[in-house]
Amino acid sequence: xGSVSRTSVIATAGVALALAGGIAAFxxxxxxxxxxxxxxxxxxxxxxxxxxxxxxxxxxxxDGAMAVTVTFNQPLPPSxxxxxLSPAIPGSWQRSxxxxxxxxxxxxxxxxxxxxxxxxxxARDRSGYSAVFTTGGYSRLRLQQVLAQLGYLPxxxxxxxGGTITRRSPAAQLAAAYSPPAGAFAWRGGYPxxxxxxxxxxxxxxxDGGAIAGFxxxxxxxVTGSVxxxxxxxxxxxxxxxxxxxxxxxxxxVSESTPxxxxxxxxxxxxxxxxxxxxxxxxxxxxxxxxxxxxxPFQIMQGTNPDGSYYADPVEWVSYxxxxxxxxxxxxxxxGWPQSLGCVELAYTAAQEAYPYLPYGxxxxxxx
Numbered sequence: 375x376g377s378v379s380r381t382s383v384i385a386t387a388g389v390a391l392a393l394a395g396g397i398a399a400f401x402x403x404x405x406x407x408x409x410x411x412x413x414x415x416x417x418x419x420x421x422x423x424x425x426x427x428x429x430x431x432x433x434x435x436x437d438g439a440m441a442v443t444v445t446f447n448q449p450l451p452p453s454x455x456x457x458x459l460s461p462a463i464p465g466s467w468q469r470s471x472x473x474x475x476x477x478x479x480x481x482x483x484x485x486x487x488x489x490x491x492x493x494x495x496x497a498r499d500r501s502g503y504s505a506v507f508t509t510g511g512y513s514r515l516r517l518q519q520v521l522a523q524l525g526y527l528p529x530x531x532x533x534x535x536g537g538t539i540t541r542r543s544p545a546a547q548l549a550a551a552y553s554p555p556a557g558a559f560a561w562r563g564g565y566p567x568x569x570x571x572x573x574x575x576x577x578x579x580x581x582d583g584g585a586i587a588g589f590x591x592x593x594x595x596x597v598t599g600s601v602x603x604x605x606x607x608x609x610x611x612x613x614x615x616x617x618x619x620x621x622x623x624x625x626x627x628v629s630e631s632t633p634x635x636x637x638x639x640x641x642x643x644x645x646x647x648x649x650x651x652x653x654x655x656x657x658x659x660x661x662x663x664x665x666x667x668x669x670x671p672f673q674i675m676q677g678t679n680p681d682g683s684y685y686a687d688p689v690e691w692v693s694y695x696x697x698x699x700x701x702x703x704x705x706x707x708x709x710g711w712p713q714s715l716g717c718v719e720l721a722y723t724a725a726q727e728a729y730p731y732l733p734y735g736x737x738x739x740x741x742x
Contacts, residue, residue: 403551422454423470424449431505436488438498439481439549440507444492447475458491468581481548483603484702509552512606516554516578526585526735528565528642529573533557543636543645547610562623564642568739569625572663583740584665587618588735597667597734624736628652628659628718631742633710636701636718638731644733649710652740653699656680656716663739664696666732675702677715691725695733701725701732 428443456474465478471700473737482488490505518642522531526704534556561570572580575634576726583599589644593608611617618643622641630652638646650660657680670692677698692702701718703725713719718740732738 378552399706401485403611420447420543422450424492427505429505431490431507433507435510436507437481437549437552438484438486439478439545439552441478442476442490443473444475444490448472450474458493459462459488460489480544481552482509484552484606498577507523511678512551512575512583513554514578516551516599517609518555518559518575518582518600519557520613521582521585521589523561523591524612524617525623526588528569528623528625529559529561531557531559543613544610547614549618551606551610563640564644565625565639566627567593568627569737572633572737580663580665584735586735587665587667588621588733591734592619592621599665599667599735601700619734624731624733626707626732626736626738628701628738628740630659630661630712634712635710636720636724636728638728646724646728648720649712649718650701651704651706651709651713653714653716654680654712658695658712659699659714659716659718659740661740661742662696663737666693666695666734666736666738667734668694668700669729669734670694671729673702679715690722691729693729693736695736695738701728702739 379598380563409609423446425445425447426443429440440693442457442459450456450469457476459476461482463478463482464480465476468475468477486509488507493505505630518527519531521530524657533545548623559575569581586601586605587597587599589595589609589612590599593612595602595604595608623641624638626636626638628650629637633648636645636646636648636650640646647665672688672690673692674686675689676684677693686740687704689704692700694700699716699718704714704717704719704724705722706719709719709721715721
């Protein structure tokens with residue numbers, strides 16, 4: 375071989391080194407990729423927001439005993455405040471996935487305007503989402519069910535399959551007031567058939583009025599025979615405690631057919647019948663059905679006679695049932711025909727006997 379010059383050797387070595395350097399560089403920077411940046415961007419959590427509220431905002435007639443659910447776009451962080459209810463009532467909040475659920479201990483009264491306020495996680499104020507809904511009214515059917523269960527109606531009520539109410543649970547009683555359970559009424563025997571004609575299931579009727587009046591008197595409420603918030607509050611409490619009517623159920627009929635009479639049924643049997651005096655033509659006893667709303671063992675009854683003269687008569691065993699009309703004792707030479715100024719007059723012994731069988735709420739029907 376020929377000799378190689380020193381210059382060629384040096385050049386060849388330089389090329390080899392250059393190639394080796396290229397291979398090394400290629401191995402640290404793979405084709406198609408770039409070296410990572412000095413700092414990597416962090417994952418950004420989206421702002422917390424409300425997806426829905428149940429009951430929905432603007433709803434009316436809402437069951438006040440139902441749970442309130444607020445659903446977010448993500449689980450509510452432990453550091454975030456829970457929604458706020460106004461008015462505030464006893465109950466508890468629980469987290470469940472993306473929702474928080476408020477379960478009331480009892481519930482909101484009927485006709486309550488409820489506001490659900492949610493704090494905006496970013497703004498940290500109350501300017502975020504809120505919903506407003508209004509609760510409905512309690513059910514007339516449930517009113518009748520409870521009055522029957524407690525003995526204030528001439529019938530019983532029993533829950534149907536799956537309709538059992540936990541008697542001592544106020545929350546269950548309130549829920550049933552909004553949404554009555556299934557069940558059946560059953561008439562007690564022994565009363566005149568006319569009594570059934572007053573009944574209207576689920577609808578206000580004269581039987582309800584008498585039953586409410588009797589309940590009001592037993593629970594020291596004004597005796598009006600009307601459904602009020604105070605009546606409902608006492609009724610639900612009594613239902614939970616099982617506080618039954620202790621004086622039984624009575625029904626009375628005054629007949630203006632000669633000889634006039636008063637007949638009383640109590641707890642399904644006739645217990646009283648006696649001649650009676652009703653009103654004279656100038657001051658007749660009103661026909662119809664009414665309930666006893668006031669009772670007095672003695673009273674000086676005052677008023678004006680048809681001729682304009684004034685009277686003040688001592689009377690006993692008084693049971694008022696319609697305005698100034700009452701069943702009571704008044705001394706007369708005879709009984710069984712019109713003599714009074716609208717009242718139903720009885721002899722002393724008869725009036726004394728009838729008095730305990732005419733408790734508050736007793737229906738009194740005056741017939742021709």
